[in-house]
Amino acid sequence: MKHSFLDKYSDGNSIIHRLDPRTKLIATLVFIFLVVLLPSASWITYGLYFMTIAALIIMSRVPITYIFRRSLVVIPFVLTIAIFIPFFKDGIAAFSFNILSWHLSVTYGGLETLGSVMAKAWLSILALVLLTSTTAFSNILKALEHLKMPQVLVMIMSFMYRYIFLLTDEVMRMKQARDSRNFGSGGKRLWQIRTVGNMIGTLFIRSYERGERVYASMVARGFDGHSRTLDRLYFGKCDAVFIAAWGSVLALISLFNLLY
Amino acid sequence: MHIPDGFLSTATVATTYVISAGGVGNAVRLANKNLGEKQVPMMGILAAFIFAAQMLNFPVAGGTSGHFLGAALVSILLGPWAAVLIMAVVLTGQCFIFQDGGVLALGANIFNMGIIGGFGSYYIYKWLNYLFGDSNRSKLISGFAAAWASVLLASIACAIELVVSGTSPLSVALPAMAGVHAIIGIGEGLITVAVVSLVTATRSDLLKLQKI
Structure with missing residues (x-):
């Protein structure tokens, strides 16, 4: 991180x-x-x-x-x-x-x-x-x-906060890969936008799948919809x-x- | 378009807070009905996704750069109430982490970008898709229009709030906000289309998720 x-x-x-x-x-x-x-x-x-x-x-x-x-x-x-x-x-x-x-x-x-x-x-x-x-x-x-503030919202927000770090790391890696292939200096604007769109799409699919995995592992550990801190x-x-x-x-x- | 504190009058702050609190409350209820306890990890991680996606910037004219907002994408993929919930969480996070948007203006920001942006884009997408006859191509055209409109509608709502608050006369706020965001919206539209076409090509099952 x-x-x-x-x-x-x-x-x-x-x-x-x-x-x-x-x-x-x-x-x-x-x-x-x-x-x-x-x-x-x-x-x-x-x-x-x-x-x-x-x-x-x-x-x-x-x-x-x-x-x-x-x-x-x-x-x-x-x-x-x-x-x-x-x-x-x-x-x-x-x-x-x-x-x-x-x-x-x-x-x-x-x-x-x-x-x-x-x-x-x-x-x-x-x-x-x-x-x-x-x-x-x-x-x-x-x-x-x-x-x-409703507890569900607080829980969603604390999840968001935890995963921001992970997903930001992922975005930074993708960005580095993109920029090291000369993204900024060449190519048409439409191509650039398409590239960013593909990156966001990939990120969406990965995030969605990660959400499913995280949920499955939480249920496996007895998650019942409440957090006790x-x-x-x-x-x-x-x-x-x-x-x-x-x-x-x-x-x-x-x-x-x-x-x- | 994140409104800072100090720009809105007390009446506007109170009204938008009441509407947004009601909207978010209903979104939580519906998401809970559809997703059960899966709601928390799913919505949380997708909110983090919007947060991270907004860090990817791309060059716009004149040395400035734009980035993605996301309300339209979420409402196309997951439904308008999911968009309200996710945008509310993202905007609260942005307020307390980056000071992007004020605390008292949070209600207005959730109303503009979550409720107006989410519902506006969802119904425009549905209607256009119905009009063009539900093909892959019509999905892309409607996705572009919906995402463009979500940014424009949100900026118009923002302008109206500023006018009602007496901060800015209508003749300034409306053309300035709508004009700038009609251009920003093009980028949002193109990116949303690119994302939707990538998801269609690789995981088309994600487009058929139950909408909230």
Whole structure:
């Protein structure tokens, strides 16, 4: 197994890593919920939220550059959709220019919406990156199960997680074989797409057959549709302190936002 | 087309969560009825398959690369409810592993790519296949159209959610999303056709599985 891009840094050891996954999951969800609820253009409050999440990132000792790089995952979405917002909102024009025969004007209202949406999206993604780089996926699943997600779904997801590693290895082998036969540099596009299609088809057949084999061996070992796992979740004093501190910081920021 | 948090209003988040939770709940129930305890390993491994298949990228115009989405393929091979279930699991995984798509936007993402993508492509495939008279060739044409439409329909649903949330005016969101995805959909369609024709050639019994 050669892919360290899944769950990277989640086996670290810091105050944040040691918190109960339920604590972290709820704290993250509350944070994201409050950020999303904020009215647009409340810049100072965005800044305050950024400082709280930045403090946690520093406490978690996960490299800041890594968190920053992961948070850039929103960029493609922003580029395809949000970038056009300032041009089409009605309002007072901030500046305008002509491209060929088009007259484009950027409005203050549009810029404000764009900025707010991007700030909110980025704050939420920072919180989510922090959660996932300090918590192993299996622990997130356990937390989800405790928070009443149906057990079947949790089991399917933990299966998916286990087999991602195996199937990714398989894909990487196929990709290496493909690229070593000059896939990238020659051939018509239709031929390339056909090749990728054949690879995915082969992968599908292999995955399906693997599913049957795995099921047969599970039944042979007495699988009856339920999974029984050791539950090592532990809600300790640290968690209580963290929840109290996090709750009061968020409450203070919300209060500030209401009064300001 | 994974919507991040911050782009949708509270009302949109709540509505799409309720619809998706209901859809996924029903998908779990039906898969359980059809597959029994086989559901867990089968759906889990096929979700991992979609996850891994999305890592295979291919060159698109202008130095960018595209990859496969998979909702249409799953719904053609295994049925629309299986597509809803598998896409829901894949999207939740992508949200918590890659931060691709937000937590609060998860309901909307499952609705667009799982429910709209899965059911849209399934019925388009069935209808066209019926229209062209169920031959191998008609399977390929209908597969292409269904996969192309699944991407387009999902992007239109996504655009409508952004408009309803007040993030983006209709005149921007709809042409931008639909235009980009009408092109991306061609790749999805061609790949789906290639996969279906390979499966037909090597394991045609897999095309006759009981649909969920």
